[in-house]
Amino acid sequence: MKKKKRICMLVLTAVLAVSGASCGSQADLSDTSKEASATTKEANGQVYAALDFKDQQEKEFAEKGLIAAPENLELKDETGKVIWSQKAYNFVENKEAPDTVNPSLWRNTQNNHLYGLFKVTDGIYQVRGYDMTNITFIEGKTGWIVFDPLMSTECSKAAMQLVDKELGRKSVKGIVMSHPHVDHYGGIKGIVSAEEVKRDKIPIIVPQGFEEHAVSENVYAGNAMGRRAGYQYGTILDKGPKGSMAMGIGLGQSTGTVSYISPSDEIKKTGETRTVDGVVMEFQMTPGTEAPAEMNTWFADKKALWMAENCTGTLHNLYTLRGAQVRDGNAWAEYIMEALSRYGKEAEVVFQSHNWPHWGNKVIGQYMENTAAMYKFINDQTLTYINQGYNSDEIAHMIKLPENLEKNWYTRQYYGTVAHNARAVYQRYMGWYDANPVNLNKLPVSESAKKYVEYMGDTGEILKKAQKDFDKGEYQWVAEITNVLVFADPENKEARYLCADALEQLAYQAESGTWRNAYLSGAKELRQGTTSDNNLKATGSADLKKSMTPEMMLDYMGILLDSNAAQDLNLTINLDFTDESKYLLTVKSGVVLYQKNTSSKNADATLTMPKAGMAAILGKDEAAQKKAIKITGDQDVIKKLTEHMVEFEYFFNIVEP
CATH class of the missing domain: 1.25.40.880 (Alkyl sulfatase, dimerisation domain)
Known part of the structure; x- marks a missing residue:
């Protein structure tokens, strides 16, 4: 047979x-790129009839408060690699959309190309367009409180230099990181060092669970997520009318050096306040919205509401193309409405970690209500269809925003899409299986x-x-x-x-910048093959892995160990950490198990080491292992443990086997 x-x-x-x-x-x-077809030209032409292009409010808000900006912005790392460029998007300036770009997305790209240092309100400033995220500076009595210090250290350093030049050099007195996505903390060492944080006792304030989720999202599935992010953010694409455009929450992903410093202060419940350098901040917890741990911030004396990434001036993702835990559209809507109830009557400006602020109490009320209604509609309408027996694919093609929500420029589908968010709701409640037994296996x-x-x-x-x-x-x-x-x-x-x-x-x-990037990335790799250019990804940092707890490191070991290949591997190892609790590591048929504050007299070996020794094992760094680890018992135990640990290939195939 x-x-x-x-x-x-x-x-x-x-x-x-x-x-x-x-x-x-x-x-x-x-293998060459083509022009827009007649069908595409017609489809893009219909966008002009569907939307009010005379409405300039979003552009006016994107321009408002500009203090200074370099004529051309292009940032490089120490090797000369371009890690962020606004210069590359100069082609959108003062031009109509070409046939190869959805006119709505073209407009969003033009607005995201408005970069520089902006005044939000008295004592609040933002540097926008220096990375995918905004970096925000709150003026205290003697220095700055910095919100969300971008993704790359080179970008945050350049933003800080612009602030120093235009507003005067001041020290950093506090840092707030709204949630554990890398574009909101990775640039922290561009504005402050770990030594300065410790020496000057600079508080790093985060929502409860921040570090756990930063690790689980960016380490456990980090390799696959990073590769897929390249499709989402178009890092392998050229910029231009046939290439990458904006994608709703910025122009794309910087590819500089990612850093990390562990937080020192966790906010645990809504209504908690902190006073840093004379600035009083009240926090609203919003877990399960755009991130598993996230929080908004209210500045009562300034009548200013920081909405983190819960409001972004576009439809966001309940499930992001790069991969992430599915988000709760119902909770997202409820927390926006809670913020509106708590602070909406007084708020005169709402600002956030992506895109531009919105000013005026009436505008703010409409902005927040419409944003909440958008997520609530997708959640509820999907469940309506689910309970009528429709599957995920069917619902994705059936669902459409109500006209009064769809017409707002700040609820357009530049980043997330209604179709994919509906699929996310389906997955959240029903999982991947559609009940058709043909699809079971x-x-x-x-x-x-x-x-x-x-x-x-x-x-x-x-x-x-x-x-x-x-x-x-x-x-x-x-x-x-x-x-x-x-x-x-x-x-x-x-x-x-x-x-x-x-x-x-x-x-x-495509109106969605992420869909455009994914389509074009797939097309490029079909024509030219899968790339292997390491310049197209961010420069990784060991900071995050060093901040992992022993439990996180052992969980990661379980991910690295190919249990199928190591199914005959059985080990018992005492982990005698000199700077942490003791653990008993058991490898049973290639599966990693562990127990805290436990040891075995019959263990194959005992490893005495600082936590850094475990990092050396995970990194297969034999020199560091010899330096940090004392082995009692089986001297080959680390070799046995690591020989079936896989090394992930970053540029794996996506559109071909």
Whole structure:
């Protein structure tokens, strides 16, 4: 039976190779980028009729309060690598949208291209457009309280230099990090060092659970999330009318040096206050909204409300394309309304960690209500459809925002989309399974792709039909069917190029910047192959891993250890930490288990070490291991433990097997 199956697969492979080669050039199937098709031009033209382009409120708010900005902004790291560039987006200035960009997204890109130092209100300033996130400076009696110090140290350092130049040099008296996403803390060492924090007793204030979630999101699944983030943020794309645009909460992701300093002060409940350098701040806890741990901040004397990333001037994600825990749309809406109840009557300005502030009490009330209603609608309407028996795919194509919500420029789908957020609600309540037993244990995509092609017949004929559908503007279907051919035979260039062309046209029509980036990233890799350029990703820092608790390190060890490959591995190890509690590590059939404050007299070995020794084990740093770890018992125990630990490849394939 196995031999017969192998012969069938060889015949199929030969058929695919011959039929793929004989397809011929039915159209301009090549590795080059194409112009917008007639269908795409028509679709983008309809956007002008759907939206009020005379409404300039968001642009006016994006420009308001500008103090200073360099004529061209381009930041480099110490090696000369460009890690952030506003200069690259100069092509959007004072120009109408080309056919290759959704006009609404073009406008959002123009607004995000308005960068520099801005005054929000008396004593509150923001540097915007120096990274994906805003960095905010609250003026105290003698220095600054800094909110959300960006993603890269090079970016936050440049922002601080602009503030020093325009407002006078002052020391940092406190730091507030609203939530544990890397673009809100990674640049912290660009404004202050760990030594300064300790010496000057600078408080680092965060919501409860911040460090736990910073680690779980950015370390446990960090490799896969980082690779997928490259698609979401378009880091492999050129900037331009056929390339990456803004994506709702900024122009993209900086690729500089990420740092981390552990927080010193956790806010645990709504209504807690802190006074730093004479500034009184009241915090509102908003867990489970844009992040598992997040908080807003109220400045009563300034009538100013910081909404963190709970309001952003665009539809955000209940599930982000890079991957993350699904967020609670119902809770998100409720916390915005709670903020409106607590502070809305007095607030004269609402500002946030992305995009620009909104001024005026009436405007603020509408802004917050409409934003809350958007998330509440998606949550409730999805559940309505779920209870009528519709599955995730069906709901994603059925749901649409009510017209009075959809028409607001600050509720447009530049970052998140209604379709994907509906899928997130479905996943939150129902999981991935749609109750159809056919989908209980589906074949791996490469296997099913080969069977699809075998059933459909000649690859060349499939491509001819796909080309006809492409000419009719059926780009989603063409992308789907040609990607099946790619997974069946990744060497089929005609299939790769036609799939890329279809994805490209979908990108040109997309209002969501993240969808545009994902489509174009897929198209680029289909045409050119998966990239391996390390300059396209941020420079990692060991700071976060050093801040991991022993439990976090042991959990991460379980992720690194390939349990299937190590199923014959059984070890018992006493971990005698000199700066932490003791642990008993048990590896049972390749599975990592541990117990705190426990040891075994019959352990295979005892490792006496500081916590840094465990970091050396996880990093397979033999020199550091010898220096930090004393082994009693089996001297090869670390080798046995680490030989089945995998090293993750960052640039794994996405649009091909």
